[in-house]
Amino acid sequence: MAGLETVAGKIRGRGYKVTPQRMAVLEALAAEQHQSMDSIRSRCPRVGLVTMYRTLDLLSEIGVVRRLDLGDGPRYELAEDHHHHMICESCGDISEFEECPIDDGPLGDLDFEISSHSLEVYGRCAVCAGGERR
Amino acid sequence: MAGLETVAGKIRGRGYKVTPQRMAVLEALAAEQHQSMDSIRSRCPRVGLVTMYRTLDLLSEIGVVRRLDLGDGPRYELAEDHHHHMICESCGDISEFEECPIDDGPLGDLDFEISSHSLEVYGRCAVCAGGERR
DNA sequence: GATGTAGTTGAAAATTTTTTTCGATTAGGA
DNA sequence: TCCTAATCGAAAAAAATTTTCAACTACATC
Numbered sequence: 235m236a237g238l239e240t241v242a243g244k245i246r247g248r249g250y251k252v253t254p255q256r257m258a259v260l261e262a263l264a265a266e267q268h269q270s271m272d273s274i275r276s277r278c279p280r281v282g283l284v285t286m287y288r289t290l291d292l293l294s295e296i297g298v299v300r301r302l303d304l305g306d307g308p309r310y311e312l313a314e315d316h317h318h319h320m321i322c323e324s325c326g327d328i329s330e331f332e333e334c335p336i337d338d339g340p341l342g343d344l345d346f347e348i349s350s351h352s353l354e355v356y357g358r359c360a361v362c363a364g365g366e367r368r
Numbered sequence: 369m370a371g372l373e374t375v376a377g378k379i380r381g382r383g384y385k386v387t388p389q390r391m392a393v394l395e396a397l398a399a400e401q402h403q404s405m406d407s408i409r410s411r412c413p414r415v416g417l418v419t420m421y422r423t424l425d426l427l428s429e430i431g432v433v434r435r436l437d438l439g440d441g442p443r444y445e446l447a448e449d450h451h452h453h454m455i456c457e458s459c460g461d462i463s464e465f466e467e468c469p470i471d472d473g474p475l476g477d478l479d480f481e482i483s484s485h486s487l488e489v490y491g492r493c494a495v496c497a498g499g500e501r502r
Numbered sequence: 503g504a505t506g507t508a509g510t511t512g513a514a515a516a517t518t519t520t521t522t523t524c525g526a527t528t529a530g531g532a
Numbered sequence: 533t534c535c536t537a538a539t540c541g542a543a544a545a546a547a548a549t550t551t552t553c554a555a556c557t558a559c560a561t562c
Contacts (some may be wrong), residue, residue: 288544301435320480335469346454349491357483385558416512
């Protein structure tokens with residue numbers, strides 16, 4: 235699904251080098267969406283901390299990675315598909331949904347040239363909401 | 369417009385005390401929306417750094433303040449009205465808009481109990497977009 | 503208005519997070 | 533295979549945030 239091959243091409247295309255560290259980070263990111271720095275790091279212990287930061291910066295810059303801010307520290311995920319996040323304030327679970335009101339019905343006259351957007355929904359997931367009453 | 373009086377009541381109502389430091393932070397926040405920590409701090413030099421952090425935490429907890437993450441560090445603003453942000457990636461300007469696709473047309477079947485949400489739009493403001501071509 | 507006390511404050515120190523340095527290493531074109 | 537600019541990472545620096553703890557104060561009660 236990911237096509238890390240494709241990503242490698244994108245890296246090279248921008249004049250950057252494809253290194254084992256960068257591929258390791260990409261593989262770590264492919265394992266799970268919206269991971270924290272620690273989570274990513276634990277998946278590729280071989281990659282130094284500094285390189286980790288620089289790689290995530292670089293991948294974000296070329297649009298391969300998306301940096302998120304969901305309340306707790308920064309999180310990162312592959313920017314493969316467009317989606318948004320639902321954060322359960324009860325159990326902390328983070329899930330995704332594709333429905334996008336921005337793409338569906340464009341906003342009115344904002345007088346602003348939109349290139350991207352992010353939408354996060356906070357509340358209670360089905361499990362937590364259900365456990366309380368239903 | 370703010371009604372810092374009202375906020376004071378809300379603080380007391382939660383069992384917290386209304387202190388000059390807390391009011392100072394609230395006044396600083398009332399001066400401008402989506403401020404960075406430094407910006408707020410410069411508006412109330414008398415308030416210690418630690419107290420600053422704690423106060424923003426407390427105010428966020430009782431829903432008076434909203435903490436934002438717009439790419440650069442954390443920002444804070446009074447949660448008076450509901451609005452979203454447009455961030456110009458060219459000049460860094462941040463502006464607000466009230467139109468809300470979430471409130472207007474509710475999302476489909478997310479199986480999630482929404483209590484709040486945030487929407488940020490990135491791109492180019494009218495000035496930057498205009499300066500380049502129009 | 504005086505008093506008691508739990509909540510609050512802030513300087514200093516500890517932690518955590520992120521960035522900078524710089525010499526050693528390496529991807530990838532020639 | 534060689535060469536060089538790009539990259540890596542250990543150590544140190546800088547920045548951001550949290551913890552400690554003794555002194556202070558808002559405010560409910562007397």
